[in-house]
Amino acid sequence: MKIAVDAMGGDYAPLEIVKGAVEAARAYNIGIVLVGDERRIGEELALYNSGNLDISIMHASEVIEMSEPPAVALRRKKDASIVVGTRLVKEHEADAIVSAGSTGAAMGAALLGLGRIKGIDRPAIASIIPTLHSRALLLDVGANAESKPANILQFGIMGYIYANKIMNCQNPKVALLNIGEEETKGNELYLEAYRLLKNSTINFIGNIEGREITSGLADVVVCDGFVGNVVLKFGEGLARDLMTMIKEELRK
Amino acid sequence: MKIAVDAMGGDYAPLEIVKGAVEAARAYNIGIVLVGDERRIGEELALYNSGNLDISIMHASEVIEMSEPPAVALRRKKDASIVVGTRLVKEHEADAIVSAGSTGAAMGAALLGLGRIKGIDRPAIASIIPTLHSRALLLDVGANAESKPANILQFGIMGYIYANKIMNCQNPKVALLNIGEEETKGNELYLEAYRLLKNSTINFIGNIEGREITSGLADVVVCDGFVGNVVLKFGEGLARDLMTMIKEELRK
Numbered sequence: 347m348k349i350a351v352d353a354m355g356g357d358y359a360p361l362e363i364v365k366g367a368v369e370a371a372r373a374y375n376i377g378i379v380l381v382g383d384e385r386r387i388g389e390e391l392a393l394y395n396s397g398n399l400d401i402s403i404m405h406a407s408e409v410i411e412m413s414e415p416p417a418v419a420l421r422r423k424k425d426a427s428i429v430v431g432t433r434l435v436k437e438h439e440a441d442a443i444v445s446a447g448s449t450g451a452a453m454g455a456a457l458l459g460l461g462r463i464k465g466i467d468r469p470a471i472a473s474i475i476p477t478l479h480s481r482a483l484l485l486d487v488g489a490n491a492e493s494k495p496a497n498i499l500q501f502g503i504m505g506y507i508y509a510n511k512i513m514n515c516q517n518p519k520v521a522l523l524n525i526g527e528e529e530t531k532g533n534e535l536y537l538e539a540y541r542l543l544k545n546s547t548i549n550f551i552g553n554i555e556g557r558e559i560t561s562g563l564a565d566v567v568v569c570d571g572f573v574g575n576v577v578l579k580f581g582e583g584l585a586r587d588l589m590t591m592i593k594e595e596l597r598k
Numbered sequence: 599m600k601i602a603v604d605a606m607g608g609d610y611a612p613l614e615i616v617k618g619a620v621e622a623a624r625a626y627n628i629g630i631v632l633v634g635d636e637r638r639i640g641e642e643l644a645l646y647n648s649g650n651l652d653i654s655i656m657h658a659s660e661v662i663e664m665s666e667p668p669a670v671a672l673r674r675k676k677d678a679s680i681v682v683g684t685r686l687v688k689e690h691e692a693d694a695i696v697s698a699g700s701t702g703a704a705m706g707a708a709l710l711g712l713g714r715i716k717g718i719d720r721p722a723i724a725s726i727i728p729t730l731h732s733r734a735l736l737l738d739v740g741a742n743a744e745s746k747p748a749n750i751l752q753f754g755i756m757g758y759i760y761a762n763k764i765m766n767c768q769n770p771k772v773a774l775l776n777i778g779e780e781e782t783k784g785n786e787l788y789l790e791a792y793r794l795l796k797n798s799t800i801n802f803i804g805n806i807e808g809r810e811i812t813s814g815l816a817d818v819v820v821c822d823g824f825v826g827n828v829v830l831k832f833g834e835g836l837a838r839d840l841m842t843m844i845k846e847e848l849r850k
Contacts, residue, residue: 477839478839478842478843488777491777491783491784491785492785492786523828525740525743525823525824525827525828531743532743532824533743533744533824534744536824555827555828555831555835556827556828556829556830556831556832556833556834556835557831557832557834557835557838558835559832559835559836560832560835560836560839561835561839569828571777572777572784572785572788572825573824573825573828575777575807575808576775576777576807576808576821576825576828576829577808577828577829577832578808579807579808579809580808580809580811580812580829580832580833581808581832581836582808582809583807583808583809583810583811583812583813584811584812584833584836586809587729587730587812587813588840590730591730
């Protein structure tokens with residue numbers, strides 16, 4: 347397996363990215379192509395004893411910054427690391443691309459460079475959420491501000507396949523995030539999404555409320571991108587603020 | 599001030615409710631009318647030295663259980679404690695009603711018994727969320743499965759007034775919960791709600807993302823009932839599951 351890694355995306359790139367790539371190549375015995383500024387990546391790579399690892403560099407002269415509007419940046423920067431890395435996947439020179447940079451740019455580069463799977467109208471962003479004794483896949487967490495029932499069905503199918511193939515989950519339980527457990531709960535969007543999911547061939551277990559996201563009841567939790575984004579970021583903020591509160595209490 | 603209390607609603611009612619009412623009457627020097635089964639409330643009240651407190655009982659022969667569909671229950675049980683208590687407010691014999699019972703029944707009883715404030719099309723349910731150094735009011739957390747932009751504006755106005763009058767917050771900062779901070783972020787519902795809030799006379803500070811709900815950036819966080827309900831319940835579930843994890847770790 348060969349993974350393209352956007353060496354220029356994320357905090358302290360390319361330093362931390364190269365460091366992680368070396369560790370990953372060693373731990374998982376995989377090939378890695380570091381994409382970005384050849385000279386800077388080379389300097390970082392030289393710090394490690396990586397001669398026996400399958401790590402190569404693919405030069406890309408530009409970088410899309412976190413602050414740039416993705417659509418504009420993708421049009422202007424044809425040689426951005428995320429674009430070049432995605433092209434490696436398109437041309438079967440890599441099996442997947444990893445980036446810790448701008449989510450919007452990564453999604454845009456994939457949409458433009460790789461296109462959509464047949465039958466999938468809109469991409470989704472999925473996030474892995476820790477649960478009581480395992481983890482769950484939550485999607486869409488923000489690729490789409492507006493979703494249709496068919497999109498939610500497709501997110502459910504993609505989530506099912508991802509959980510099965512990548513997370514090694516046998517026949518993953520897919521639940522619809524809703525404001526009540528009964529089939530009759532929710533707004534028009536969710537009532538129709540429920541109907542579509544129920545009639546699909548995936549292992550749909552029905553509605554779950556917000557309080558079951560972390561309980562482990564479902565392996566895949568599907569929702570529209572607006573709700574998923576708010577939930578994900580609320581969880582992030584709550585974790586950050588709880589840690590601050592706990593530290594303050596401990597100092598007392 | 600006189601508060602009607604639904605003595606039959608909530609866990610271990612009327613035992614815990616009567617106990618709390620006695621404590622509150624003593625601590626805040628307020629009048630309380632306990633509404634519900636006269637005999638059972640009387641038995642509980644007799645356990646306390648409450649002769650010097652302004653606590654009275656208003657008999658109600660029925661109780662709406664948590665499991666009952668609120669609309670049906672409200673039609674059938676005309677003498678339910680929540681209905682009788684709400685009537686006390688309607689008839690100015692109490693200033694407010696408190697219930698730890700079925701939220702749907704309490705909201706339905708208020709909607710049927712007290713009606714809506716002029717200019718407010720739909721009720722909202724508000725919840726107080728702890729923040730880093732204070733607390734914030736989040737609404738709507740589930741009175742409405744489907745909302746229009748005008749509803750969200752009205753929730754914002756109600757939240758502003760509640761935070762000001764009840765939570766003693768000077769010129770509360772009202773924020774719209776959204777998937778980005780910029781004015782151009784969100785779906786159609788939120789783009790229009792933003793415009794309405796921006797043109798209102800309340801202290802609207804713009805969009806906040808989910809990660810700022812608990813940071814204290816806003817005193818009032820306004821959203822539609824679907825999103826608010828998912829957020830509230832996710833927070834409840836996360837708190838419950840984190841406590842379980844912490845306890846398990848401590849036992850190790």
